[in-house]
Amino acid sequence: MPNISALHEKIRIFSLGGLDEDGKNMYCVEVGNQIYIIEAGIKFPDEKESLGIEYIVPDFTYLIENKNRIAGIIITHAHDDVMGALPYLCKQIKADIYSSPLTAKCIRRVMKEENIRDIQIHEVKRHDQKRIGKHKVIFFPITHSVPEAFGIAISTSQGFIVYSGEFIEDYTSLSDAYRGDFTTPAQFRNEGVLVLMQDSKGADCTGHTAPYHRIAPHFANILEKYENKRIFVSVYTQSVFRIQELIDTCISFNRKILLYTEELRSLIKDLEDIGYTIPSSVLVDVNQIDHISNVVVLIGGTGKAVTNLLSNICNNEVDDIDFTSEDVIVLATPVLPGVEREFKQMENDIYKEGGEVIQLDKVIRSVHPSQEDLKMMIFATRPKYYIPVKGEYRKLVMNANVALDMDFSPSQIIILDNGQVATFENKKLKSCAMEMELHDNLIDGKEGWDMAGVVLKDREILSTDGVMILAIGIDSETKKIINGPDVQTRGLVYLKDADYLNTDVSKIMEQTIEEAVKNKTYNNLDTRNEIRDKVAKYLSNKIGKKPMILSVILEINTQQ
Template identity: 30%
Template sequence: MSHVKITALGGVREFGKNMYVVEVDEVIFVLDAGLKYPETEMLGVDFVIPDLTYLLENADRVAGIFLTHGHPDSIGALPYLLAEVEVPVFGSQLTIELAKINVKGFDGSKKFDDFHIVDETTEIDFGTAVISFFSTTHTIPESLGIVVGTPDGNIVYTGDFKFDPAVGEGYKTNISRLAEISSQGVLALLSESANALSSVQSASEPEISDKIFDTIADWEGRVIIASTAANLARIQQVIDSAIKVGRHIAFTGHDLDQIVKTARALGKLRIDDDKMIIKPQEIKNFEDSELLILETGRMGEPLKTLADMATGRHRWVKIKDGDLVYTVTSPTIAYETVVAKTENIVYRAGGIMRMLSSELKVSGHANSRDLQFLLDILRPKNLVPVQGEYRELQAHAEHAMAVGMLPENIFLAKRGEVITFDDNGNLEPNGVVPAENVMIDGSGVGDIGNIVLRDRKILSEEGIFIAVITISKHDKKIISKTKVHTRGFVYVKNSRDLMKEAALKVDEKVTQYLAGDSFDWAEIKSEIRDVLGKFLFDQTKRRPVVLPVVMEVRQNDYRQKRHPKPKKKVSSN
């Protein structure tokens, strides 16, 4: 057999952050480069990308990056990878245009321009492997699956997909192409699992379109639609419904104008009446019953922006009595808490919040029947479930066994785990590569680790306690006794005795430390932190972040303050 390796740098045992590495005889092919949105406990983190260490260390072996579709979970990490590794990027026309928007918006990659447009008729021969594609159905046009053709069979990666015969042009799955790939032999299938726990048939796109139209048509006040920016299928349905009922549409999403403009230029989004599109600053010129506001938020998630609307912090829109806030795309699992909080804030502002997913089964991902149907068509020798939490990967494996796959041919990979094939073509683990979460916070890339997150969590729950003391290291004495300050820990006016006693504890510990023979700045701060931490926990059963600040008075400065030089007398001759 040729030497083939498969490694998931993200996208397994988690939702989003898709990035899969296929190696064929030393040549590396990267399938998708996505991000995921942070979980609730990742305080202050904007989003998370895969660990790129392995690709950076082997940059000379990377032949290209191949993208399945234009959603953040597939292209969101691309700018950070291209800032370090300059290799060609391949994808459908719309995917490439959306990727360009992403890449140009990041300083480290904005000069990159090695993009290549492909479709399901494209074949690229890299010598060790031939890369080809197949059309899939998702919530964005021109989604593709990827085939890495090796001498021992195809490695097939589905990307996000579902089966829906009722979708329009640009969204259809090519079943005959799947049959052709199957006839060539499929050594391993990397198939998404995000909806594997459900056996319920998702509503078809025409059913969803009708529900959106009915909701908009029945409402008398303003309608505020919340959607992810790259869900072009849903955005098209909203625009069509608004125009049918005579509502003017204002785009208020951060990236929406650019995405709509790009999709329209490529013929992937249709607006039948341009006069119905208005600018956000024109909202005040129309009656509530004439308005539809389409909000997509920043980085594709609109929920935080809805909260801004409800609390009066949005630039153009403030939710008021009579407003309907209608969420037409299903938020990720990580945002369930945010959804509940946002709904509460919207109701307090006077609006009403509804979710399309509460009225219809809505998903852009394959359910259990779709997964089994794909397995029946492709008949892979091995299956690697991807794109999903562990419970979803496990459910996918069970569905595969129900249609005849043997357990030894199904591999539930861990992030960073390297998978190879034995002489019989069966999967086996073969080491690991770095695959930690890399957290993006503002312009910081990877500088937020577990310790920082732990401190943020403690700060958010227990507050901070600061102790400031001034010493003379030379004279081994305290110059200015401890002053303590706190935020988010206790109410100071009711805790004056606690604060005074805490300050005395620090004075005692510092006096004791200075009486010793040695001196180390880190050590004295650690001593203060320990004594304060124990005292505060004993008194309150809480553990705030303790921040000791130890200042030193230099010998000369100290003596000058104690014995100032006498001022010279000026003679008056």
């Protein structure tokens, strides 16, 4: 007999990021008074709205307010969109982290760089069962683009909450670090699965993802065609399986390899822990590549960094490589949201130098479940409710349609928005209320700032309407004007053709100060604000612009 009081224990499932967007994944499962955090990722800003922002992380307000209830943070694999926000989260809360050994190594490296201490990082294997807080959590192996990825199932009195992770079905020869196991999810249905949460990023693709995610056959054709040419390959360092495919293909064609970036070299060193090594005879140093006609140069990085680096190489803006029009460029990286502008500029730079460009990612699927993969997991677990996660809204809907095709009723499919909470009691959905007003946390450099967007708004104004700086000097005792006014603009108008603006704005400054002194209402701050408001209204009416206005009243002691 089930425990009646346990059945009344509420389960709340919600997202702080990752729904109706690409990246910034963070999902929370709240069982009773305990919170399980799944993923903590970043996303890159839209290219039209970046305004100097490096990336965006979720709003942690709810977690900070309830930090004493957090049972643990679970990171399923080592990608920025699921673990990049960890240092910003861990600077504000202290909670245990659970991840695979390889991912744990990456997390420890980041924590050391950010000088974050007193965080317990637990290494879990892909068949482990651990009691985290009050509940059992089962980790099951999946196949993804990085080794040791897993999905999870949280055991509750109402049934399992299953998060499938970013899996694909691939039954070809794989090492243990990549091989998935779908027998474990099938066993969950014996106890009952209340909710299945599945990745939506590949939900618009029919069939299975495998074998269309493999790059090796396409790269082999390139090596064969350009047998005696140098080939530069750009790839995201976190696409580990793809990097291993590229290296293994080079070895099979007896091509020398240069691992050009430190990130790649560190990755290969980490992969030794799972038994992957490269024969030393294959690798060459950077000072040798100008003397080897058929070397393959692997250029790794993340986000904008890898595209910018390749642009620099093609423009001969690096000291150790002389790029020529005989070289071949292979783009083995997908264009991530937020880096489209840099990617286009990179392509332009390559073509200007006369290089040949081959864009492989257009013919290769990303390692996310396609429709038949999603159906397999639904069939294996037989959940009572289905929640699409990870992806733009159209992809969430396509994922929901997959469940509809498998005879789920609309009442069993829950499409949430960030901050919306699905609440379950007695194995039934009770509500889907919007309970949290979330704000993006913008990261500029190494710190988060300005969740309300004030700084970002200032940058937007500066980029569109420019700035006007007003300065004037007055006697600190009498408040009479003794210097100025001086009017300077940047990015507003060409003042040579608009001298009247300078004159009119100067008059506004003088009159505002004189009136305040006459009425005995002068206060430096209040008067500056009044000048700013009057000038802003004047410019809006006169030229239709709303620049940033900085007014300065310098009070000078003339008695000294």
